[in-house]
Amino acid sequence: MSQNNPDKAAPPVTAHEYVMAREQARAARDFARADELRTELLAMGWLVTDTAAGPALSPAPKFIVHDRASGDGSELGASAKVLITVLVHGWQADADACVTALLKHETVDYQILIVDIANQDDVGDWAESLARAHPARVSVLHLSAVADHWGRIHVDLMNRCSSEYYCVIDPSSVVSGPAITHLCEVLDANPDIVADGWRGADVDVADNWRNVTNADGSVDVLLSYLMVIRANVARMVSPDSKARFYRNADIEWSLKIRDWHVGTYGTSAQFWAVGDALPVTQGRHHGYHDTDPELRDRESRKTYDRILQHYRGRMDILKPR
DSSP states (O other): OOOOOTTSOOOOOSHHHHHHHHHHHHHTTOHHHHHHHHHHHHHTTEEEEEETTEEEEEEOOSSOOBSSTTTTOOOBSTTOSEEEEEEEOSOHHHHHHHHHHHHHHOOSSEEEEEEEETTGGGHHHHHHHHHHHOTTTEEEEEEOGGGOOHHHHHHHHHHHBOSSEEEEEOTTEEESSOHHHHHHHHHHHOTTEEEEESOEEEEOGGGTTSOEEEEOEEESEEOTTEEEEEHHHHHHSOOOTTOOSSTTHHHHHHHHHHHHHHHHHSSOOEEEEOGGGSSEEEOOOHHHHTSOHHHHHHHHHHHHHHHHHHHTTOGGGSOOO
16 A cells, blocks of 8 residues: 655646746756756746746747747758748738748749747737648748847848858748749859849949949849848858848848958959849838838938948949949
């Protein structure tokens, strides 16, 4: 016959009991047991946070959220020719139109990475359901609001990218045919082209570099509505991590690549913009029109000031005039 051991504590049952047991383990410096109890609480749907006032319980998040796009450091796009990155700040209907069109039309070997920032408009939940429906094509990275930083996100992602090409597409851009497939084919056939995309521009040198003008074909800079770059170049010359907002950051990145190419190979890099011949349309560009104007204009100006400081007058890095 078994006998009860009055000295042995009963196992915890409620979330509160788990918290108390974890506190006892921490007091006894049994941190391995404390971590086990924290994990068991997560499995029960609770997150325990240590505060100055003591442990606090809150509902556990539905998915792991990171403060940096470096995430767990795992490789991205390892089995794909191109990693397609889509940064999503809510506006679920637009994000769905963008990604669904990619799944329908693209034929190149690709992986789509949806970068959900702060689960606005429940877009993180939508992204998870899409990834479950297309596990071979779609993956999701969830970031907190503090990680909302265009340049730093892409720097971290490029360092994790092991595909041949790295693609940036804005959720407002919707393909109606194999647009990214075509851009990859252009790069395959033209090894001297470093990057190509939908929209491009030339620096207005007559206006002392104060503006850029839209252009197709060989261009000075590419715009990040939709662009594809050789991943080995992207890893060496990533966007400026100080570029918090996307506007002008793609121009700065293009010129940074051109400067690097001149210093490395003695010639300027080649960029190619396909223009209206590429099967892409643009819906409402929420990233510009629906962003706080003060934040948008301040951060855009900071980036363009860096462009003028580092590159103004550098005709050697531009395409031949």
